[in-house]
Each structure stands twice: as structure tokens, then as C-alpha cells.
Amino acid sequence: MNRIMILAKKELNSYFNSPLGYIVGSVFLVASGWIFMQSFFFYEIASMRSFFSMMPIILIFILPAVTMSSWAEEKKSGTVEVLLTFPLENIQAVLAKFLSAFAFLGALLLMTFFIPLMLIKIGEPDRGVIFAGYLGTLFLGAAYISIGLWVSSIVKNQITAFILSLVVIFGFYIVGSSMLLDSLPPLAVYVGENLSLSTHFNSILRGVLSLKDLIYYMSVVIFFLFLNARAVGERNWR
Amino acid sequence: MIKIENLVKKYDSFTALGGVSLEFKDGEVVGLLGPNGAGKTTLLRILVGFLKPTDGEVEIEGMDIKKPILEQKIKSKIGYLPELAPLYEDMLVGEYLKFVGKMQGVSSDELDKKVKEIISKCGLVEKKNAEIGTLSKGYRQRVGIAQALIHNPKIVILDEPTTGLDPNQRIEIRDLIKEIGKDRTVILSSHILSEVQSTCSRVVIINKGKIVADGSPEDLEKTGKGAVVINMEVDILENNLIERLRSVAGVTDVKAEGNKITIETEKEKDVRAAIAKITVESGAGLLVMERKQTSLEDVFINLTHNENE
Structure with missing residues (x-):
């Protein structure tokens, strides 16, 4: 446990030490802030609905940029050989990388807290919905991160990892969209909707936190972290 | 003590190690010699637990490397410098060594002392606060060696520790290896003969995944096939x-x-x-x-x- 935290801390530090961390952070803040402000001044409603509804799309670009280097760069520079010869299980290394990226996402979301604070000051937003929105974003982000980490563990180049993660996450996201499912048989619709990252996120956004959605996100995270540990264990990236 | 018996490693159809049997005694400084692609790195990677063997037995300090329950215990007894000394470029030298110390399980009250000790032993005092990415190759190599020694391991494994260094740096690293080898087992690989001759008490020559010679540098010279x-x-x-x-x-x-x-x-x-x-x-x-x-x-x-x- 201790080693997981040591490694996670080091990884988190490297996000804050690298220009990429700041670029990603700034892009996230500008994009999410801009989307919020636009609807805020247009509709003049004290609500974060537009902010959260755009989160899945913004994070599709942001989180692969966070996770792209985590394994790909270690493999490219060879540091993975040092890392994996520490007295550390593969799954512990994977968990540490997951935790650090998740903490980075947490820090990004923390920086948007000025929005709900401002809304509470000037109006009466539904606090429950805002809370659910942040919680849903954390779940969704955790799923994105686990997919991004897995992709990073099977390729050797950061850019490839970024693009491939983006594609896989986007696939998981649109598989539940009505546009795609309309013409399909009911069983496919059922599977598509239940597999989709967006369906579950939208139900949380409505303020309904069901066990089903929780289990869904947990399963996605565990599944991809497991794949990640397996890919790392196979060491077949020579 | 390391015992290797009939070790085989295959990558798909390519056989990197074709039945290697060796024994390394405590306190030996062994040079693993061979042309590029001979299987040196593969052998070392199996010893440090980075790669799993296809077949054969390896025992380190009496522990079978195939038993998952012993894996972490074995790893903690070994210090390892991979080829080309890969390091986290964005970290400071002292910070990096501290991180490795923690990962290797050095206790927190000992950590500062250990880092200080190893920094002076490896000649890194003036580079303590330098970013690793800015270091010259010689210094990088030293950081890599320091990293392998921080937890005072019984076995130190160095993969081509002097590749890419200039003659002065090479001599410095050579002296450092001699110093390290005084109280522990050191296994190093190289394709530079003079290197092995001057640092190692025993030379194992490996070619195409097989041991072709094993002995002290003097013995090998005597039994050489050349007239x-x-x-x-x-x-x-x-x-x-x-x-x-x-x-x-x-x-x-x-x-x-x-x-x-x-x-x-x-x-x-x-x-x-x-x-x-x-x-x-x-x-x-x-x-x-x-x-x-x-x-x-x-x-x-x-x-x-x-x-x-």
C-alpha cells in the first residue's frame, strides 16, 4: 500500500512539474469556463447543467492527454525497467498511475469550484444536482483514465496513445447515442445503452445516483486496470 | 549466491538463451561478455525479475524466482542498472534517489543518511540539486549506479555500465565498480574486453544464447584457442x-x-x-x-x- 502511495505521489508531482500538466489544466479551465459562461449569460439561470453536459466531450480530449505518457513514455525511455524491478506488483504500479491521474482530475475539478460558489452567492442553484454533477464527472473521468492508461500500456508512443485513447473512449461514449442505435434491433439498443459511458453519466446528471450506474463505472475501471496490469505483466513491447 | 540451471528464453521463434547453466558465488565480480545480441541483457533481465524464463531454474539466495510469493523478496535483494541508464528526466538527482530509496523500502529515518552517503560515494555531491535531464552521460550513469545501490543490496546487476562514456569517465566508473564489488556480488555485462579484464575476477563469455567460456581473465587467456x-x-x-x-x-x-x-x-x-x-x-x-x-x-x-x- 505504502509503495503505491509513494509512486502515485511521484507521478502526480510529475504532472505538476511538466508543461503538459499546465497546458492540459489551462485548456480544461478555459473550455469548461467558457461553456458555462456562455449559457449563464444567455439564459441567466443559476445552473451548471450546460457545464456538466459538456464534460464528457471536454474530458475525451483532456484525459487522454493526461494518461498518454504514463506507460508509453516509461517504455520509450526505458524507465519501466527500473520501475518494474522495484519490489512492487504490476497491479500496484497500475493502481499508482491510476490514482495519480485521478488525483490530477480531482485538482482540475477543484479549480472549477469558483462556479458553484459564485452561483450560490448570486442565486439559488440546486446544490444536489451540482453535487451529483461533480460526482458523475469523477466516475466518468475514472473510466476515461482507466481506458487511457490501458491504451498507453499497449503502445510505445505518446501521440499514438493519445489518439487511440480518444478513439476508444469516443467509441464507448457514442455507442449509446440514439443516432447510432435507432436503426438497430432492440437487443443491440439495450446492450449499447448499457455499455455506453454517456447513458450512465446522463442518469447521474439528473440527480439520480443509482447502484447500477455506480457498479457500471466501477466495472469499467476494474476491467481496464486489469487489462493494463496484464499488458504490463506480459512485457511484450520490445 | 545465484544458481542458474538450463535457463531458456524464447521470444516467439527466436531463442535468446538456449540452456544456460551458471553459478555466481557471494562476493564475486563477474563480467558477462559477448557480442551484441548474444543474450546478455536477456539473462540479466531474468535475474532481476523483469522477464520470465521460458524454461529452466533460477535460484537467488536460495529462493526460486518462479514462486510468485518470493518475487518481491528477491527483487529487494537486487540493485539493477538497465542498459543506457534510463532515468526520470524531470526529477532532481537527490529527489530521484530519495524516491528510489522509498520504493526499495529504505526506512524513513535512514533515508536521508543513505541518500547522502550514496551521493558522496558516487561522486554526485555537486549535482545533488541538478535536474537529471541536464546531466552529462557520465553523471547519468553515476545516478543510475547510485540508484542501484541505495538500499544496500547483496547483489548488484549492471547492464553495460560504461557504454557511451569517454575514457576518463570509464575509468571513474570502473573504479566505482571495484569499490562496490568489495562487499557484494556484482554482475556486469559488457562488450568491451579491457573493461571486464580490469574490473572482474571472473569472465563468462556468452554467444548466441550459450556460454562459450567461463573462468578468470588469466585462465581464459591461457586456455585460448589462439597460438x-x-x-x-x-x-x-x-x-x-x-x-x-x-x-x-x-x-x-x-x-x-x-x-x-x-x-x-x-x-x-x-x-x-x-x-x-x-x-x-x-x-x-x-x-x-x-x-x-x-x-x-x-x-x-x-x-x-x-x-x-
Whole structure:
């Protein structure tokens, strides 16, 4: 446990030490802030609905940029050989990388807290919905991160990892969209909707936190972290 | 103590190690020598637990590396410097060594002391607060070695620790390895012979995944396949000199090129006096005579070259 935290801390530090961390952070803040402000001044409603509804799309670009280097760069520079010869299980290394990226996402979301604070000051937003929105974003982000980490563990180049993660996450996201499912048989619709990252996120956004959605996100995270540990264990990236 | 028995490693259809058996005793400084692609790195990677063997047994300090329950315990006994000393470029030297110390389980009250110790031992005092990405190759190598030593492991494994260094840096690293080897087992790989000769008490030559020689550098030189060669130069080459030289007992072959004569002889016999006498008797003036002993280099070339054919 201790080693997981040591490694996670080091990884988190490297996000804050690298220009990429700041670029990603700034892009996230500008994009999410801009989307919020636009609807805020247009509709003049004290609500974060537009902010959260755009989160899945913004994070599709942001989180692969966070996770792209985590394994790909270690493999490219060879540091993975040092890392994996520490007295550390593969799954512990994977968990540490997951935790650090998740903490980075947490820090990004923390920086948007000025929005709900401002809304509470000037109006009466539904606090429950805002809370659910942040919680849903954390779940969704955790799923994105686990997919991004897995992709990073099977390729050797950061850019490839970024693009491939983006594609896989986007696939998981649109598989539940009505546009795609309309013409399909009911069983496919059922599977598509239940597999989709967006369906579950939208139900949380409505303020309904069901066990089903929780289990869904947990399963996605565990599944991809497991794949990640397996890919790392196979060491077949020579 | 490391015991390796019939170790096999295959990558798909390529066999990197084809049945290697070896034993490393405590306190030995062993040089693993071989041409590029011989299987040195694969062997080291299996020892440090980075790769799993396809077949065979490896025991480190009496622990079987195949048992998952022992994996972490074995890893903590080993310090490892991979080839090209990969390091986290964005970290500071001191910060990095601290991180590795923590990962290796150095207790927090000892950590600062250990880091300080290793920094001075590896000659990194003035680079303590430098970013690793800005260091020269020699310093990077030192950080890599320091990283392998931070938890005071019983076994230190260094993969090509001096590759890419200039001669001065090489000597420095060589001295450092000698110092490290005083109180622990060191296994290092290299394709530079002088290196191994000057630092190691034992040399294992590996080629195409197989051990082709094993012994002290001196032993290997003695048992080398190459013969003793005498190079000679005369002022005039009388007609029958070559024939007469061939008839000397102990001479196995004589070749002439212009006035230069190369004589191959059996190792045990020193035939220089007899050759000189015959040469002068033939009426030629003896200008140069030089006896060349086989070096470790000849042994290496012989062993690895023959195998390649």
C-alpha cells in the first residue's frame, strides 16, 4: 500500500512539474469556463447543467492527454525497467498511475469550484444536482483514465496513445447515442445503452445516483486496470 | 549466491538463451561478455525479475524466482542498472534517489543518511540539486549506479555500465565498480574486453544464447584457442629459410610476405632462440623478432567468431 502511495505521489508531482500538466489544466479551465459562461449569460439561470453536459466531450480530449505518457513514455525511455524491478506488483504500479491521474482530475475539478460558489452567492442553484454533477464527472473521468492508461500500456508512443485513447473512449461514449442505435434491433439498443459511458453519466446528471450506474463505472475501471496490469505483466513491447 | 540451471528464453521463434547453466558465488565480480545480441541483457533481465524464463531454474539466495510469493523478496535483494541508464528526466538527482530509496523500502529515518552517503560515494555531491535531464552521460550513469545501490543490496546487476562514456569517465566508473564489488556480488555485462579484464575476477563469455567460456581473465587467456605467434623481419630472404624454419620443432606454420615472416608456434614451447640461429645461419640479417601472446581479445574473437560460422 505504502509503495503505491509513494509512486502515485511521484507521478502526480510529475504532472505538476511538466508543461503538459499546465497546458492540459489551462485548456480544461478555459473550455469548461467558457461553456458555462456562455449559457449563464444567455439564459441567466443559476445552473451548471450546460457545464456538466459538456464534460464528457471536454474530458475525451483532456484525459487522454493526461494518461498518454504514463506507460508509453516509461517504455520509450526505458524507465519501466527500473520501475518494474522495484519490489512492487504490476497491479500496484497500475493502481499508482491510476490514482495519480485521478488525483490530477480531482485538482482540475477543484479549480472549477469558483462556479458553484459564485452561483450560490448570486442565486439559488440546486446544490444536489451540482453535487451529483461533480460526482458523475469523477466516475466518468475514472473510466476515461482507466481506458487511457490501458491504451498507453499497449503502445510505445505518446501521440499514438493519445489518439487511440480518444478513439476508444469516443467509441464507448457514442455507442449509446440514439443516432447510432435507432436503426438497430432492440437487443443491440439495450446492450449499447448499457455499455455506453454517456447513458450512465446522463442518469447521474439528473440527480439520480443509482447502484447500477455506480457498479457500471466501477466495472469499467476494474476491467481496464486489469487489462493494463496484464499488458504490463506480459512485457511484450520490445 | 545465484544458481542458474538450463535457463531458456524464447521470444516467439527466436531463442535468446538456449540452456544456460551458471553459478555466481557471494562476493564475486563477474563480467558477462559477448557480442551484441548474444543474450546478455536477456539473462540479466531474468535475474532481476523483469522477464520470465521460458524454461529452466533460477535460484537467488536460495529462493526460486518462479514462486510468485518470493518475487518481491528477491527483487529487494537486487540493485539493477538497465542498459543506457534510463532515468526520470524531470526529477532532481537527490529527489530521484530519495524516491528510489522509498520504493526499495529504505526506512524513513535512514533515508536521508543513505541518500547522502550514496551521493558522496558516487561522486554526485555537486549535482545533488541538478535536474537529471541536464546531466552529462557520465553523471547519468553515476545516478543510475547510485540508484542501484541505495538500499544496500547483496547483489548488484549492471547492464553495460560504461557504454557511451569517454575514457576518463570509464575509468571513474570502473573504479566505482571495484569499490562496490568489495562487499557484494556484482554482475556486469559488457562488450568491451579491457573493461571486464580490469574490473572482474571472473569472465563468462556468452554467444548466441550459450556460454562459450567461463573462468578468470588469466585462465581464459591461457586456455585460448589462439597460438603464440612470432613476427619476424629479415633483410634478405634466402631461398631455403622458410623451409628450414618449418622444420623447427614446435613450429606449426610459417608464412612470408616480402621480408616479413609470421611464424605460428605451439604455446608451450619457446622457439625464438632456435629460429634466430637458423635465420642467421641462412645468411640473413635478423632485424625484428617479436612474440605475441594470445590476449583475452583473441579468445573472445575466436570463441564468438567460430560459433557464428
